[in-house]
Amino acid sequence: MSLSVTDLACARGPAQILAGVTFSVAAGQALILRGPNGAGKTTLLRTLAGLTPPLAGTIEADPDAIAYAAHADGLKSALTVEENLAFWASVFGTHDPAPAIEAFNLAPLLHRRAGEMSAGQKRRLSLARLLVTGRPVWCLDEPTVSLDVENVARFAAAVKAHLAGGGSAVIATHIDLGLPEAATLDISRFVAKQIRADDPFADSFAEGAA
Amino acid sequence: MSSLWEYANPRKFMATSAFLLPWTAGIAAVCLVTGLVWGFFFTPDDFRQGSTVKIIYVHVPAAIMAINAWFMMLVTSIIWVIRRHHVSVLAAKAAAPVGMVFTLIALATGALWGQPMWGTWWEWDPRLTSFLILFLFYLGYMALWEAIENPDSAADLTSVLCLVGSVFAVISRYALLFWNQGLHQGATLSLDREQNISNVYWYPLVITLAGFGFLFIALVLYRTRTEIRARRLKALIAQERMA
Amino acid sequence: MIGLLKRDLTLAIRAGGGFGLSLAFFLIFTTLVPFGVGPQTQILAEIAPGILWLGALLACLLSLDRIFQLDWEDGTLDLVATSPVPLEGLAAMKALAHWITTGLPLVAAAPVLGLLLNLPGPAYPWLMASLALGTPALSAIGTFGAALTVGIKRGGLLLSLLVLPLYIPTLIFGALCVARAATGQDATTPLVLVAGITAGALALLPFAAAAALRVNLR
Amino acid sequence: MMPDLGTYSVPVLSSYAVSLGLLVAVVVASIWKARRVRARLEEVESRRGRAT
Numbered sequence: 001m002s003l004s005v006t007d008l009a010c011a012r013g014p015a016q017i018l019a020g021v022t023f024s025v026a027a028g029q030a031l032i033l034r035g036p037n038g039a040g041k042t043t044l045l046r047t048l049a050g051l052t053p054p055l056a057g058t059i060e061a062d063p064d065a066i067a068y069a070a071h072a073d074g075l076k077s078a079l080t081v082e083e084n085l086a087f088w089a090s091v092f093g094t095h096d097p098a099p100a101i102e103a104f105n106l107a108p109l110l111h112r113r114a115g116e117m118s119a120g121q122k123r124r125l126s127l128a129r130l131l132v133t134g135r136p137v138w139c140l141d142e143p144t145v146s147l148d149v150e151n152v153a154r155f156a157a158a159v160k161a162h163l164a165g166g167g168s169a170v171i172a173t174h175i176d177l178g179l180p181e182a183a184t185l186d187i188s189r190f191v192a193k194q195i196r197a198d199d200p201f202a203d204s205f206a207e208g209a210a
Numbered sequence: 211m212s213s214l215w216e217y218a219n220p221r222k223f224m225a226t227s228a229f230l231l232p233w234t235a236g237i238a239a240v241c242l243v244t245g246l247v248w249g250f251f252f253t254p255d256d257f258r259q260g261s262t263v264k265i266i267y268v269h270v271p272a273a274i275m276a277i278n279a280w281f282m283m284l285v286t287s288i289i290w291v292i293r294r295h296h297v298s299v300l301a302a303k304a305a306a307p308v309g310m311v312f313t314l315i316a317l318a319t320g321a322l323w324g325q326p327m328w329g330t331w332w333e334w335d336p337r338l339t340s341f342l343i344l345f346l347f348y349l350g351y352m353a354l355w356e357a358i359e360n361p362d363s364a365a366d367l368t369s370v371l372c373l374v375g376s377v378f379a380v381i382s383r384y385a386l387l388f389w390n391q392g393l394h395q396g397a398t399l400s401l402d403r404e405q406n407i408s409n410v411y412w413y414p415l416v417i418t419l420a421g422f423g424f425l426f427i428a429l430v431l432y433r434t435r436t437e438i439r440a441r442r443l444k445a446l447i448a449q450e451r452m453a
Numbered sequence: 454m455i456g457l458l459k460r461d462l463t464l465a466i467r468a469g470g471g472f473g474l475s476l477a478f479f480l481i482f483t484t485l486v487p488f489g490v491g492p493q494t495q496i497l498a499e500i501a502p503g504i505l506w507l508g509a510l511l512a513c514l515l516s517l518d519r520i521f522q523l524d525w526e527d528g529t530l531d532l533v534a535t536s537p538v539p540l541e542g543l544a545a546m547k548a549l550a551h552w553i554t555t556g557l558p559l560v561a562a563a564p565v566l567g568l569l570l571n572l573p574g575p576a577y578p579w580l581m582a583s584l585a586l587g588t589p590a591l592s593a594i595g596t597f598g599a600a601l602t603v604g605i606k607r608g609g610l611l612l613s614l615l616v617l618p619l620y621i622p623t624l625i626f627g628a629l630c631v632a633r634a635a636t637g638q639d640a641t642t643p644l645v646l647v648a649g650i651t652a653g654a655l656a657l658l659p660f661a662a663a664a665a666l667r668v669n670l671r
Numbered sequence: 672m673m674p675d676l677g678t679y680s681v682p683v684l685s686s687y688a689v690s691l692g693l694l695v696a697v698v699v700a701s702i703w704k705a706r707r708v709r710a711r712l713e714e715v716e717s718r719r720g721r722a723t
Contacts (some may be wrong), residue, residue: 013360014448049535054671068535072528076460078467083460090456091536133536193452199446200220200296201438250687261679268690312696316691326498328703350463353614355607366668367601371615374597378619381650385622388646389629425694431702436705443712446719 003048003066003137008057010040010047011196018048019192023185025168027136030159030182032186033172037189041141041172048139048170053195067135067203069143073126077115081106081125084114085132092133098155100131103158104151119146127155137146138162138169144177154179165186220438223297227431243419249414256411265323267358267414271422272315276344279309279426281349285378287369297434299365300441302372303355306434308426310348317341336386341380347375361441454542460548464577475512475555476562480614482508483566494571501570502580502631508566509559509584513591517616518609520547520599521666530603534670544662548589548596548655556588572635579634583647587627590631590651592659594619600662623650654655 004024019041019197021202025101033041046052048059053145077086085106086095101107105122114122123146138159144152156178159169171177195201249267256263283302290299320338321331332338354371358364465472486504490496501531524530534671563584564577572580599618630643 012360015452046531048389049531051531051534059633064537066535068532070528070531070532074532075530076464076527076529078464079460083463087456087460088532088536090459091533093537098339129532195445195449199445246687253676261677261683264683265686268686272690307700308697311693315690318700319686320692322686322689326679326682343618343621346614350611350615350618353611357602357608357611363604363668365671367665370661370665370668371601374658375619377657378622381622382618382625385625385646388643389604389625406700429697432705433701436701436708439705439712440708443708443715446712446715450719 002061003170004060005048006058006060008044008047008059009192010043010052010198011055012040012052014044014195014199016192016194016196018057018187018190021057021187021190025137025170025183027168030078030169030171032177032179032182032184033170033186033187034174035172035187035191039191040188044071044168044187045139045141045170045172057064057187060190061137065135066139067118067130067133067139069130069138069140070124071141071145073122073124074129075114075122078113080111080113082110082119084125085128088129088132092135097128097132100128103131104128104154120148121152123147124151124154127158132157136167138167138171140169140171140173142172142174144173150155199202215235220297220442224435224438227435231428231431231435234424234431237423238421238428239416240425243417243421244369245414245421249411249418253410253414259327260273262323262326263411265319266411267418269316269319269323270418272312272319273341273421274351274419275317275339275426276309278423279305279312280344280379282377282430283309287372291369291373296365296441297438298413299369300437301430301434303365303368304437305426305430306348308353308429308433310345310423310425313341313345313348317345321346324440334390336383336390337355339386339390340379343386344379347379354381361444366430454546457538457543460552461547462553463510465550465554472554473558477514478515479508479512479559479562480566482511486570496609498573498635500573501567501572502635503628504570505563505580506574506584506587506624506631508630509556509563509588510591510624512559513555513588513595514613514616514620516551517595517599518602519611519625520551520596521603522599522608525603525669530666531670534666540666541659544593544596544600544653544659544666545641547599548592548659548662551596552589552592554630556584556592556636559588560584570621572631575637576631576635578611579644580631580641583627583630583640583644586644587623587647590623590647590654591620591661593651593654597662597665599660600665603666620655623647628655 002025006022007019008021009019010021021044023031033044043052045068048052048061049066050063051068065190076087077105077144079087082097085100089097101110104127106125106128109117109125111123114125114133117125127143130140144155147155159177159179162169171182246267250264253264257262283305286298286302286305289295289301317338322340324333324335324338327329351368351371354368355364356365483504486500487497490500521530524533534540558604560581562578567577567580595616598612598619601615602612605611626643626646632639633643634640
C-alpha cells in the first residue's frame, strides 16, 4: 500500500503551517520526516491521519489504511497491557495481538496495569498497538521518545518487518533509527507560516483608507 | 451578476453596513421616540387593566424581537455551517447579547405587569417560563463563544449548539403548555387583531415594534462590524506571532 | 464498537472510575430534602416525584464531564477518531456506557428513595418506568454537551450551563408522569412523551456530538 | 403633561425605566466595545504598515 501526497497545505487552527508538501512512499518503503521543533511535523501527520482537513492538495491513500500514533500514548492506566491491546484489537476488527506482544517483548508485562509501568514501557505498549491495527501505512510522531537503545532497536526491527510485509511508514523523528534504506524528507523547506488562505480576514479590507 | 452572498465578504459587508447603519439607527430612534411617547402620553387607559396597558409598548416588541433574534441566529448559523461565510456566523455572535437584553426586558416588564394584574411578581406561566428558558439559551450560547480560543472552532460549535438548542426550545415550549395552562393573555398581535386590541393601542404598538426591529438591525450591523474587526485583529496577532 | 462499551464499563468499575458516585449523590440529595422542607409526610409525598426526578437529573449531570475528558487528555480520542469506528458510533457508545453506569443504578435506587420521601404506592411503577425511559435522553444530551466542551479547560461549569436548559422537557414530562400517578391520574401521556424525547435524542444527538468532536479534534 | 397613571404608576414607570435602561446599556456596551476593538485594530494595522 502506497501513500502519495501532492501539494499539500496543512493548517493548525487559524494558521497555515506547511504548503506544497509533495512526497510519495511506495509499499515497502519508509520516509523519515525531519525538521526543527515547531516546523509542522505533527501538523503534517495529523493531516495525513485525517484528523485535520488539508487546506489544499491531495492525499492519495485510503484513510482506512493509515495507522496514526501521536505523542500521547493513548493508554488507559486502569487497564492491564493485555486489556489495552485487546481493546484496540476489537476497535480495529479482531487481529491477533500475539505478534505485537512478541515484537515489543511485552509478554512479561502482560498482566501489569499501564498506570504502574515506566514511560518507556508505556511507549512500547503504545507502539505495539500499531501491529494490532493491521493497517499498512504507519504515520508515527516521535515514536522513540523515552525508549532505551535496546527498545529503539526493537522498534526498528518491527518497522523493518512491517516494510518487508509490504507496509510503509512515515516517521517524524530526531534520532537515527538504523533504517539505512529509508528516504529522508526535511520538511523545513515546505514551511509557509501565514494566516490560512481561506480566511477572509487575512488580507486587509481597508474601510475607506483606515 | 450580483448575489446576496457577496455581502458575506467582510470588505463588502463593511462598506454596505457603513452605508446602512446611520439609516437604520435613525429610523430606529425616530420610531422608538414616536411610538413610546405616543404610547405613554397619548393612549387611554384600558377599562380593565388601567394604565398598566402602557407596558405593552415595551413588553410586546421586546418579546417579539427576542424570539426573532434567536431565529436570525439560527438562520445565520445554518448559513455558516453550509456555506462557511464568516460574516454570517459573526452576525449570529453579534446578535446574541442584543437578543438577550430583549429577553431580559420582556421578562422584567412581564414581572412588573404581572404584579398588579395577577398579584404576583413571578408566575410560572408557560409564556413567561419559555422566555426564562430562552434567556438561559442565550447565556449558554454566549458563554460557549467566550470559552473557545480558535474562532472557527467556536463558530462551528456554537452553530451546532444553536441548532440543537432551537429544537429543544421548541420542545420546551410544548412541554410547558402541557405542564401549566397559564394565566397569560393570548397573543397580542395576530391576524384577527380586531378581536384582541383596538386601533388606539394598535398604531403606537406597530410603531414601537418597528422601532425595536430597526434598533435590532442597527445594533446587529454595528456589533457585526465590531466582531469583524475583532476577528481581523485576531488574524493579525496570529500573523505577527508567526513572523 | 462493543469493545468501546466493554472498555468504558471496565474503567468505570475499576478504582477511580467513579462508578457509584452518582448513585451516592442521588442518595445524599434525596436525604437532604426533608431537612430543607421539613419532615411533614404529606408535603414530602407531594414533592417526592419532582425531587426524585431532579435528583436523578443532577446525579446524571455530575458525571458528564468525564465522558470524553479522560480520553481527550490521554490521546485515546485522537486514536479512536482515526480508527474504523465512526465518531457517531463512539458518541452513541459513550452515551450508552454513561447510562449503564449512571442512569440504570438510579432507576434501581429510585424506589428505595421514594420510600424515604413517602411517595404514594401507585406511583412506584411509573417512577421506575419514567426514569428508565427518560434517563437515556439525559445521557444522550449530556454526551452532546460533553462533546461540545471537550476542548475547554475546566469546562465542567460551562457544560452544566449548556446542558441544563436542554434537560427541561425531559424533566417536565418525567416528573409530571410520576406526579400524576401519585395522585391517581392517568400518567400514560407524559410517559409516552418522555419516551418520544428519548427516541428523538438517541436518534439525532450522536450525530451532533460527532460533529462537535470532529471540530474539537481538528 | 404627565398622564395620570393612577394606582399603577409604579409598575408602569419602572417598566419604562428598566426597558430604556437596558436598551441604553446594550447600546453603550456596543459602542464601548466597538471603540476598544477599533483602537486596537488601528494600532496593530499601523504597526504592520510600518513593518512592510
